[in-house]
Each structure stands twice: as C-alpha cells, then as structure tokens.
Amino acid sequence: xxxxxxxxxxxxxxxxxxxxxxxxxxxxxxxxxxxxxxxxxxxxxxxxxxxxxxxxxxxxxxxxxxxxxxxxxxxxxxxxxxxxxxxxxxxxxxxxxxxxxxxxxxxxxxxxxxxxxxxxxxxxxxxxxxxxxxxxxxxxxxxxxxxxxxxxxxx
Amino acid sequence: xxxxxxxxxxxxxxxxxxxxxxxxxxxxxxxxxxxxxxxxxxxxxxxxxxxxxxxxxxxxxxxxxxxxxxxxxxxxxxxxxxxxxxxxxxxxxxxxxxxxxxxxxxxxxxxxxxxxxxxxxxxxxxxxxxxxxxxxxxxxxxxxxxxxxxxxxxxxxxxxxxxxxxxxxxxxxxxxxxxxxxxxxxxxxxxxxxxxxxxxxxxxxxxxxxxxxxxxxxxxxxxxxxxxxxxxxxxxxxxxxxxxxxxxxxxxxxxxxxxxxxxxxxxxxxxxxxxxxxxxxxxxxxxxxxxxxxxxxxxxxxxxxxxxxxxxxxxxxxxxxxxxxxxxxxxxxxxxxxxxxxxxxxxxxxxxxxxxxxxxxxxxxxxxxxxxxxxxxxxxxxxxxxxxxxxxxxxxxxxxxxxxxxxxxxxxxxxxxxxxxxxxxxxxxxxxxxxxxxxxxxxxxxxxxxxxxxxxxxxxxxxxxxxxxxxxxxxxxxxxxxxxxxxxxxxxxxxxxxxxxxxxxxxxxxxxxxxxxxxxxxxxxxxxxxxxxxxxxxxxxxxxxxxxxxxxxxxxxxxxxxxxxxxxxxxxxxxxxxxxxxxxxxxxxxxxxxxxxxxxxxxxxxxxxxxxxxxxxxxxxxxxxxxx
Numbered sequence: 001x002x003x004x005x006x007x008x009x010x011x012x013x014x015x016x017x018x019x020x021x022x023x024x025x026x027x028x029x030x031x032x033x034x035x036x037x038x039x040x041x042x043x044x045x046x047x048x049x050x051x052x053x054x055x056x057x058x059x060x061x062x063x064x065x066x067x068x069x070x071x072x073x074x075x076x077x078x079x080x081x082x083x084x085x086x087x088x089x090x091x092x093x094x095x096x097x098x099x100x101x102x103x104x105x106x107x108x109x110x111x112x113x114x115x116x117x118x119x120x121x122x123x124x125x126x127x128x129x130x131x132x133x134x135x136x137x138x139x140x141x142x143x144x145x146x147x148x149x150x151x152x153x154x155x
Numbered sequence: 156x157x158x159x160x161x162x163x164x165x166x167x168x169x170x171x172x173x174x175x176x177x178x179x180x181x182x183x184x185x186x187x188x189x190x191x192x193x194x195x196x197x198x199x200x201x202x203x204x205x206x207x208x209x210x211x212x213x214x215x216x217x218x219x220x221x222x223x224x225x226x227x228x229x230x231x232x233x234x235x236x237x238x239x240x241x242x243x244x245x246x247x248x249x250x251x252x253x254x255x256x257x258x259x260x261x262x263x264x265x266x267x268x269x270x271x272x273x274x275x276x277x278x279x280x281x282x283x284x285x286x287x288x289x290x291x292x293x294x295x296x297x298x299x300x301x302x303x304x305x306x307x308x309x310x311x312x313x314x315x316x317x318x319x320x321x322x323x324x325x326x327x328x329x330x331x332x333x334x335x336x337x338x339x340x341x342x343x344x345x346x347x348x349x350x351x352x353x354x355x356x357x358x359x360x361x362x363x364x365x366x367x368x369x370x371x372x373x374x375x376x377x378x379x380x381x382x383x384x385x386x387x388x389x390x391x392x393x394x395x396x397x398x399x400x401x402x403x404x405x406x407x408x409x410x411x412x413x414x415x416x417x418x419x420x421x422x423x424x425x426x427x428x429x430x431x432x433x434x435x436x437x438x439x440x441x442x443x444x445x446x447x448x449x450x451x452x453x454x455x456x457x458x459x460x461x462x463x464x465x466x467x468x469x470x471x472x473x474x475x476x477x478x479x480x481x482x483x484x485x486x487x488x489x490x491x492x493x494x495x496x497x498x499x500x501x502x503x504x505x506x507x508x509x510x511x512x513x514x515x516x517x518x519x520x521x522x523x524x525x526x527x528x529x530x531x532x533x534x535x536x537x538x539x540x541x542x543x544x545x546x547x548x549x550x551x552x553x554x555x556x557x558x559x560x561x562x563x564x565x566x567x568x569x570x571x572x573x574x575x576x577x578x579x580x581x582x583x584x585x586x587x588x589x590x591x592x593x594x595x596x597x598x599x600x601x602x603x604x605x606x607x608x609x610x611x612x613x614x615x616x617x618x619x620x621x622x623x624x625x626x627x628x629x630x631x632x633x634x635x636x637x638x639x640x641x642x643x644x645x646x647x648x649x650x651x652x653x654x655x656x657x658x659x660x661x662x663x664x665x666x667x668x669x670x671x672x673x674x675x676x677x678x679x680x681x682x683x684x685x686x687x688x689x690x691x692x693x694x695x696x697x698x699x700x701x702x703x704x705x706x707x708x709x710x711x712x713x714x715x716x717x718x719x720x721x722x723x724x725x726x727x728x729x730x731x732x733x734x735x736x737x738x739x740x741x742x743x744x745x746x747x748x749x750x751x752x753x754x755x756x757x758x759x760x761x762x763x764x765x766x767x768x769x770x771x772x773x774x775x776x777x778x779x780x781x782x783x
Contacts (some may be wrong), residue, residue, distance in 0.1 A: 004388075015304075017474040017476055018474075018475055019476065021456075021459055021473065021476050022384050023340055025418070025459065026455060033626075050467060053414075054479050055478060056476070056477060057459060057480060059478040059633075059730045060459035060460050060461050060473075060479070061459070061460030061461065062459040062460040063459065066342070067360075071559075071698070077380070078380035078381050079380045079381030079537075079538075079573065079576070079607065079609045079624075080380075080537040080538055080543075080609055082380075082620075082623050083538055083539070083609065083611055083615050084538075085761060086240065088759075088760050088761045091758065091760055092738065092762065093761045094740055095758070102696050114461070115419065116378070116380045116627065117378075117379070117380040117381065117382070117383075118192075118419060119377070119382075119383035119386040119420060120192055120193050120196045120228075120383065121381050121382070121383055121386075121421065121537040121543075121607075121609075122193055122228030122229060122230060122535065122536075122537050122543035122544045122545070123193055123196050123229075123231070123543075124196055124537060126196055127566055130173075130254035130428070131421070132195075132200075133192060133195060133196035134196065134232075135193070135196035136197070138765055139761050139762045139765055140349075140736065140762060140770075141758060143736075143762075150582055153288070
C-alpha cells in the first residue's frame with residue numbers, strides 16, 4: 001500500500017465488523033505483522049473490541065504479532081514432503097539459523113516458518129524463499145541455496 | 156466492444172475461435188511453457204528467461220504462452236514447441252542449458268529435437284512422433300475437468316470461450332432451474348470436496364427454503380496436506396470453475412457468490428481476479444446477465460489459514476469475520492448459512508464439472524464411474540511413485556491401476572497408500588484391487604476425501620505417518636469440542652511414546668478406545684475423522700506397531716530415537732565430504748582413512764547420508780538402520 005494505507009483501507013471497505021479478516025490481511029501486508037497500535041486502530045474503526053480482534057487473529061495461522069525477518073523461508077511439511085524428509089530440512093535450518101519456526105534470526109535477516117502445504121506435492125520436498133518455490137530439494141540443496149544467498153548479500 | 160447480451164457474446168466467441176484456430180495453424184513459432192506453481196517450482200522461470208534471451212539474440216519472432224499444469228509434474232518444466240506446419244511437441248525436464256539444444260535444433264537445423272521428447276499434442280499424424288496423451292501416465296486417464304489445463308493460456312479468456320466456454324451457462328439461462336437441477340440429479344454428481352453428498356440434493360434443500368436471499372460459496376480452501384488438485388485447476392482453467400459457479404448460482408437462485416480461497420495460493424488468486432475482470436467486461440457478471448432475469452456477482456475472500464474452515468459452518472464463520480469454529484447442525488447451511496440465509500458451499504472440482512454435464516448431458520457423464528459414484532475424479536498422485544502429478548481417472552478404477560499403470564509403480568517395495576488426507580486412512584497391499592469409489596474406500600476404513608493419494612514404500616514408517624497426521628489435526632483442532640481438543644493431544648502423546656521406543660503393550664487398546672471416543676464426541680468432520688489415520692494403521696499394520704512397542708525397533712529406520720547412523724568402514728574412502736557437512740562435528744577422521752561417527756553428537760539430520768550418496772566417492776558408506 002502506497003500513500004496512507006489507512007485512507008486506502010477506508011476507501012475499499014465499508015468499515016463493518018465482517019470486514020475484520022480482510023482488513024487485518026491488508027494491515028499485515030503493509031506492515032509485515034499486526035502491531036498493537038494498528039489493532040487498536042482497527043478496533044475503533046470497526047467497533048470491535050481489541051480482545052475480540054486478538055481472538056480472531058490468533059485463531060488463523062496467517063497472522064503474526066512480531067516483526068518478521070527480511071527473508072521468509074518456508075519449509076513445507078505437507079504429507080508428501082514429510083515422507084520425503086521435510087522434517088530433517090526443518091531441523092537443519094533450525095540449527096543453522098538458530099531460530100525456532102515462527103521466529104526471525106537475531107540479525108533480522110531470516111524468518112523461518114513451517115507450513116502445512118504449499119501445493120507442490122509432486123515435487124516434494126519443497127521449500128520457499130521469499131515466495132519462490134524450490135522443488136525436489138534436500139538438506140544439502142537447501143543449505144546451498146542459503147550459502148549462495150548469504151554470499152551474495154555480504155559486501 | 157464488450158459483450159453485453161447473448162448475441163454480442165457469440166460474436167466475441169467466434170472472434171476468439173478464429174484466434175484459437177490461427178494459433179493451431181500458426182504462421183510463426185509458438186512456445187508453450189508449463190508455468191503453474193509446480194512448473195515454477197521446477198524452474199520454469201529460468202527456462203523462460205533462457206528462451207527469451209535466445210529468441211532476442213537470434214531475432215526470432217515467436218509467441219511465448221504460459222499455460223497451466225498438464226499433469227505429469229515430475230516432467231516439469233515442460234515446454235512445447237510448435238513450428239509453423241508442425242504439431243505442438245512437448246519436451247520434459249528442461250533447464251536453461253537443455254532448452255538451448257532444443258531451440259537450436261528447431262531454429263538453426265530445422266530438425267525436430269529427439270531427446271526428452273514426450274510426444275505431440277496435435278490432432279493428427281504428427282510426423283510419426285508419439286502422441287503426448289499416449290504417454291503411460293496419461294493413456295488411462297479421462298480428462299474432463301482437466302481438459303483445458305496445460306492446453307490453453309489461462310489468462311486469455313478468449314481461449315476458454317473458443318473451446319465452448321460459457322455455452323453451458325447460456326444453455327442454463329434458457330431452462331427453468333428445476334430442469335437444470337434435474338440434469339445434475341440424473342448425472343449422479345456427488346460433492347468432490349470429501350463427503351460425497353449428492354450435489355442436486357443439497358441444491359434442492361436450499362432452493363426450496365423460502366428466503367429473499369440465498370448465497371453461493373465456492374470452497375477453494377484446499378487444506379489437506381498432500382493435495383493440490385484445486386490449485387492446479389484454478390491456475391490452469393479458472394473460467395471452468397467460474398462458469399460452474401454461475402450455473403450453481405442460477406439453479407439455487409442466489410445473487411451473490413463468494414470464492415473462499417487459501418492465501419497460500421497467490422497465483423490461483425491472481426488468475427481468478429483477472430478472470431473475474433474479463434467476465435465483467437463480457438457481461439457475465441452483474442445485473443441481468445446477458446439480458447436474462449438472472450443477476451449475479453462473485454467476490455474473492457482469502458482464507459487466513461485454518462484447516463477446520465473446510466467444514467462448512469466454520470468456513471461461514473470465517474467469511475463473517477469470526478473465529479472459524481463449526482456449530483451444531485441442523486440447521487444445515489442449505490437451510491441457514493451465511494448471515495442466516497440458505498447457503499450452498501460447493502468444492503472447486505464439483506463446480507468445474509458442471510459445465511461439462513450441462514453441455515454433454517447427464518447420460519454422457521454417468522457413463523463413467525460406478526453404480527453409485529459417477530464421473531471422473533482428479534487426484535494428486537504423490538509420494539514414492541515414479542510418476543507424480545495431477546491425474547483424472549474414471550471413478551471405479553482400482554488403486555493398483557492408478558498406482559502402477561498411471562503412476563508407474565514404485566522404485567522400492569510398496570507399503571501403503573494414504574487417501575483422504577488427515578481424515579482418511581492408510582491402506583495396505585491387500586486393498587490394491589479396491590475400486591476407487593466413495594463406498595469402497597469408506598468400507599475399507601479410509602475415505603475418498605478431496606483427492607490426495609500418497610503412496611509410501613518400505614522406507615516410510617507407519618507409526619511415524621500416523622503421528623504426522625495426528626500432529627496435524629491436533630494443531631488444527633479449533634478447540635470447541637473437548638474430545639477432539641484433548642483427545643487428539645493424547646493420541647499424539649501415545650504415538651510419540653511408541654515412536655521413542657517407550658510404548659507399552661496396552662497402548663494399542665488405549666489408542667483404539669480413545670479414537671472411538673473422539674469420533675463419537677466431536678461436532679464436526681475434523682474431529683469425527685481425525686482418528687482415522689490411527690485406526691486404519693493399527694488395523695492394517697499392527698506388526699509394525701508391535702515392532703516399535705515390543706522390540707523397540709523401527710523397521711523402516713525412520714523414528715529418530717530408534718535409529719542409528721553408521722559408517723561402514725570397508726566402504727568409506729575417507730573423502731571427508733561428510734565431515735564438512737556434519738553440523739555438529741560428529742564425524743571425524745583424517746583424509747583417506749575410514750571416518751568415525753560419534754553417536755553421542757549425531758543429531759540424525761541426514762546430511763552425511765545424502766552427501767555420501769550423491770557427492771562422495773564411496774556412495775554408500777553411510778547407512779541408517781534400526782537399532783538391533
């Protein structure tokens with residue numbers, strides 16, 4: 001959202017309680033997560049209590065309550081990825097980046113997420129880095145991917 | 156000029172048909188790239204870049220079209236080349252380097268490139284080349300719902316129109332709703348989302364409810380892990396789903412349609428947005444569509460990630476902006492649904508089947524399938540089969556035929572096939588000759604579900620698989636019913652204990668008892684089916700559970716606490732590759748001498764095993780085996 005995101009929001013939505021989830025999705029798209037201030041603002045606008053908004057937002061997997069890392073690394077743990085070694089990939093990445101799934105690295109560079117299914121099961125196991133999906137990967141290939149990325153980013 | 160009535164739509168269609176025909180009898184080269192999510196994951200974007208730079212460098216004018224998934228995902232990225240006067244020829248597993256050879260052969264030598272050639276997609280002879288649809292993965296399929304996927308450009312509405320798009324909807328507008336309902340009733344179509352409820356029956360209940368407003372919802376919240384049929388279908392042929400939504404909306408008398416789709420499917424959402432804009436332009440949405448009395452509009456709602464929203468009443472709660480928790484039924488959504496009004500929720504595939512039934516008739520559709528399960532069904536055939544991908548077969552085909560004829564069998568020994576996602580079950584070898592239909596699968600202790608078929612071999616542990624599914628449903632349980640919320644957690648605990656070698660003999664009885672209580676005491680489909688993976692695995696793979704419990708062994712060498720990594724000294728050449736990749740320094744040893752693996756430091760991450768197999772001199776010096 002460019003310009004004032006809140007102005008765009010009030011243009012696109014009538015401001016009814018039923019708009020809650022799409023409004024939260026837009027806020028998260030703009031800010032990366034749902035900061036307490038924004039939730040307060042949504043509460044006043046849609047006339048829903050903050051408690052209730054947290055109730056809804058924490059129910060759904062999509063919403064985050066802390067700032068995400070710059071690069072989003074998702075490890076798919078759908079059934080096909082599970083039987084082809086997705087868990088080990090998550091374990092290796094967890095150690096390498098020193099984070100738990102759902103957290104970002106200390107330097108704020110990477111956000112590690114486990115997801116139920118990216119829908120590319122025929123190419124399992126898969127990971128996605130910043131929404132680009134990598135198929136038929138492995139504990140080694142995923143590390144090569146990070147090596148290449150980290151090398152490029154070092155000055 | 157945008158079409159606004161039936162006549163102008165027909166004019167638009169004949170223009171589109173001319174363009175489509177011109178594309179078939181092309182005067183300049185046309186290149187088709189499989190650019191669905193799976194194609195992209197396999198590297199289609201890099202292949203497209205390589206082709207574009209080749210064409211630019213050699214100043215070749217060609218059309219490059221991005222098409223959806225044609226099915227054999229394991230052959231992606233697929234690229235089809237159609238030279239003027241030649242059929243459309245498909246090549247598999249392309250990379251930027253390999254596609255260079257294909258292009259050089261066609262454009263510089265004027266020859267059909269022979270390697271990695273899958274087949275031609277032309278209507279006739281095809282220069283003596285094999286037909287694409289004779290490929291063993293495709294030969295036994297019946298492609299009705301998927302007929303356009305991978306063939307047309309999904310972002311070009313003209314392609315859909317040219318192939319009889321929206322004709323079925325136009326036909327419906329000339330019929331009273333009762334007649335449309337009757338065609339669907341005679342066709343025997345049942346819901347493709349999982350439960351298999353007769354589509355017409357649900358519609359009739361909704362329509363016969365006195366109400367000023369009714370709602371139509373398309374459920375595209377494909378939540379089963381291991382299933383991607385709906386994603387592929389929307390990405391490859393969005394208008395088929397939208398036409399079905401119009402037909403359903405017309406029949407039940409709704410004015411508003413909503414597509415509830417997973418936010419994890421960005422490409423599918425984008426395709427739907429474009430398609431909706433085109434429909435508006437063509438006068439297929441809005442007031443008095445094509446000059447009829449039918450007014451209808453469609454909007455998209457992105458699901459925020461909750462498996463339980465596959466349950467109708469939970470999905471409705473999500474659309475209304477509440478926590479996605481199911482409620483008691485009756486009243487059923489067809490009686491009181493969205494905002495308390497009669498509402499129909501149909502799965503993506505159910506809707507995409509409708510235009511074909513209307514166009515070709517109920518009898519044509521019901522020639523496929525069995526007595527009680529009519530038509531075809533799409534499946535995502537994945538796991539340890541040789542040929543993975545999206546398939547469509549007539550209902551009633553046996554599991555064996557799907558796994559071995561279509562899927563090409565397994566490399567290692569077959570162990571089980573998992574159907575129906577987390578609500579389904581694992582079937583053993585003795586069920587391979589079971590016909591795939593709603594009743595047979597339920598009788599065997601699994602379910603049809605939305606269409607995930609995950610094939611596993613002897614390297615997959617059954618206890619681990621059951622634990623995987625229960626972990627999933629436990630995390631996704633909304634928490635409303637205690638037996639589901641607490642019961643699934645206990646199932647996971649017991650399964651974890653067994654997989655750690657701490658199981659006791661009466662654990663199996665405990666699991667079964669608990670599973671029955673959860674099934675009986677839960678409000679919605681999630682809880683009622685969550686124990687299925689446990690019950691079916693205990694029933695058909697009891698020996699494997701006993702091996703974990705009594706012998707503290709994992710025969711498949713998967714359960715972490717029961718396996719060891721070992722270096723075979725005679726085979727190890729001391730190349731040090733494993734030493735370099737081990738994240739915990741568990742492997743040591745000087746170059747050219749057999750290495751040592753310190754079990755106390757090993758975290759069993761597979762890194763050494765993989766590097767030894769693919770990148771080391773010995774190739775098989777590291778083994779993973781069950782503790783004795």
